[in-house]
Amino acid sequence: MLIPSQNWxxxxxxxLSLVKSNLNGIKQNLAHCNxxxxxxxxxxxxxxxxxxxxxxxRDFGESRAIESIKKINELPQDIRENSTFHFIGHLQTNxxxxxxxNFDVIQSVDSLKVAKAISKAACSLxxxxxxxxxxxxxxxxxxxxxxxxxLIIDFPEILNLEGVDVLGLMNMAPLGASEKDLVRLFxxxxxxxxxxxxxxxxxLPELSMGMSDDYKIAVREGATMIRIGRKLFT
Numbered sequence: 001m002l003i004p005s006q007n008w009x010x011x012x013x014x015x016l017s018l019v020k021s022n023l024n025g026i027k028q029n030l031a032h033c034n035x036x037x038x039x040x041x042x043x044x045x046x047x048x049x050x051x052x053x054x055x056x057x058r059d060f061g062e063s064r065a066i067e068s069i070k071k072i073n074e075l076p077q078d079i080r081e082n083s084t085f086h087f088i089g090h091l092q093t094n095x096x097x098x099x100x101x102n103f104d105v106i107q108s109v110d111s112l113k114v115a116k117a118i119s120k121a122a123c124s125l126x127x128x129x130x131x132x133x134x135x136x137x138x139x140x141x142x143x144x145x146x147x148x149x150x151l152i153i154d155f156p157e158i159l160n161l162e163g164v165d166v167l168g169l170m171n172m173a174p175l176g177a178s179e180k181d182l183v184r185l186f187x188x189x190x191x192x193x194x195x196x197x198x199x200x201x202x203x204l205p206e207l208s209m210g211m212s213d214d215y216k217i218a219v220r221e222g223a224t225m226i227r228i229g230r231k232l233f234t
Contacts, residue, residue: 033219052233107134118161129163130165133151143172169208215228
């Protein structure tokens with residue numbers, strides 16, 4: 001069940017015991033893998049973050065800048081200070097400064113222009129912003145993300161930006177894709193990450209792939225981060 005976008009941020013009641021049970025089930029599926037679970041709370045209000053935190057989650061993903069920053073700032077201090085907040089939505093340059101100020105990781109960098117804006121904002125705040133570069137290897141017109149060929153061109157300049165640490169790549173698979181296509185797309189991103197590491201003599205430790213319906217496939221193909229919302233909170 002997808003949550004309608006008009007309900008984004010609605011502070012509905014969240015059953016902590018359900019979140020704990022869901023989290024344990026996901027962890028059992030990842031028992032032999034070193035994978036970080038990003039709790040995607042973008043569809044929910046403060047109660048989802050609070051319940052996730054109480055269940056032991058420390059990484060949270062949001063995608064709407066203004067709404068999510070308001071939500072983060074309303075959290076109790078201990079949750080704010082002990083959590084890592086990931087921005088996972090399309091980032092417009094006019095919102096970069098606010099996002100850099102409030103988020104620890106930006107997973108959805110999809111252009112050199114955005115990367116430069118992040119660098120400028122991070123330097124002005126005297127911080128280093130962790131970023132992932134979003135790859136659109138399914139070539140979906142309605143999805144944001146780098147084409148692999150363009151990223152290879154931009155990559156050296158992005159690596160040299162001040163105030164930015166490139167952690168790795170992020171990918172969003174098409175909704176409704178078959179298992180065969182998911183395997184192909186996720187494997188392709190892993191191969192491309194390895195290619196970047198070899199070509200530019202660097203290490204990219206993170207590969208953010210997989211959501212509620214396809215995280216098991218993504219993990220098999222090399223994901224180090226999975227972004228889970230519905231399977232945690234509903």
